[in-house]
Amino acid sequence: MDNMCEDRAMTVFAGDGRHRVAVLVRDGVLPFELSLVHRLFGQARGADGVPLYEIVTCTPVPGDVRTDADFTIAVPAGPDALAEADTVVVPGADTDYEPRDDLLGPELAAALARIRPGTRIASICTGAFVLAAAGLLDGRRAATHWRSSPRVRERFPHVTFDLGVLYTDEGGILTSAGAAAGIDLCVHMIRRDHGAAVANEVARGTVVPPHREGGQAQYLNRPVPEPRTSSTSRAREWALKNLHRPVTLRELAAREATSTRTFTRRFRDELGTSPGRWLVQQRVERACALLESTDLPVDEIAVATGFGTAGSLRLHLKAELGVSPTAYRATFRGR
Known part of the structure; x- marks a missing residue:
């Protein structure tokens, strides 16, 4: 499976654009x-309402597949689907x-060998074990469930399992x-x-936050926790x-008719962070949106945000995401 370890293009589209x-x-x-996938x-x-992805479930040997629940699922598609995929996702079992x-076993190994070079490959939770066993994670940083980390670290010493991230x-x-971090990963790939x-x-x-705390700072922005109450919502x-202008703590507190000290305490209680x-x-979030969706010069975006x-x-984009505005735009603009 050496050919599977080649560098991969991040997004490879089929001829029909899907x-x-x-x-x-x-x-x-x-x-x-x-x-969840x-x-x-x-x-x-897309803007025209047409689905952007074509999703198919496949298995090394087509037929009924046992789940960890009290039912099985019928999967008619076999490993041929992997040869036609632009992205392969391996859930846990x-x-x-x-x-x-x-x-791996011979059937799973043979199925993985059908994946074309350049295909994006992702795992959810313990699905990372499959990628590690196939040698795809050698020399890389990876995430998996924290309960499994001691065993997989011993089993796969050439993989750096990072417990401090939601995904890599x-x-x-x-x-x-x-499992829930698989949602973050899928949203990241869509982004x-x-x-x-x-x-x-x-x-x-899906009623989930578009960003949560976790690795790959360039792509995963800092979260804004959902407030438990709404005493600072106004x-x-x-x-x-008013993000385009200076916003003071005094002005924010005045909107809630409270002192700055009380406002700061309530704000931190609700959102888990300070107003500043x-x-x-x-x-930063607004700047990223403008970098992605407009051709405005960086100077103008700085003023607008x-x-x-x-x-x-x-300075702030580098601190938050680890990249410059130009590098961020080069990654996400022009889709």
Whole structure:
């Protein structure tokens, strides 16, 4: 499977413009991890309302596949689907928790060998074991469920398993931590393929945040936690309409008719961060949207988002995402 370890183009589209996603399921597949791939990629639509992805479920040997629940699923598609895929996603299975030397097995190994060079390959949760056993993660950073990390670290010493991230994106090989982190990973891939607007719409339709705390800072923005109450909502709404101008703590507190001390305490209780930190996050988020969706010069974007100067914008974007405005635009603009 050496050819599978070649560098991969991040987005390879089929001739009809639709990106083909193959979900490779195995005995004992976790239904949640399988369904979230269909749900998220299936919701992605272009401006004309046409689906942007074609999703197919496949298995090394077509037929009924056992799940870890009280039902089986019929999977008529075999490994041929992998040869036609632009992205392959490997969900976890309950068999991953059983220590075995033959993790791949001849049928699964043969199926993986059908994947074309240049295909993006992703795993959800313990699906990373399959990628590791195939040698795809050698020398790379990867994520998997924290409960499994001691065993997989011993089993795969050439892989750096990072417990501090929700997912990793390493040159076209992607991995996610627990099952729910698979949602973050899928939204990330949609964002890379089609930009923030499409990814945000998918997240909104699934009622999940478009960004959560976790690795790959260039692509995964800092979160804005959902507030438990709404005693600062008026101030936040006003601030979002005035990001282009200086916003002071006194002004925010005045919107809620409270002292700055009380406002700061309530804000931190509700959002888990300070008003100043939240403002920076919102300005970075707005700047990223403008870098992706417009051709405005960096100087103008800096003014429009309240950073004032291109130098200040560069400083904050570098601190938050690890890249410059120019590098960010080069990655996400022009889709």
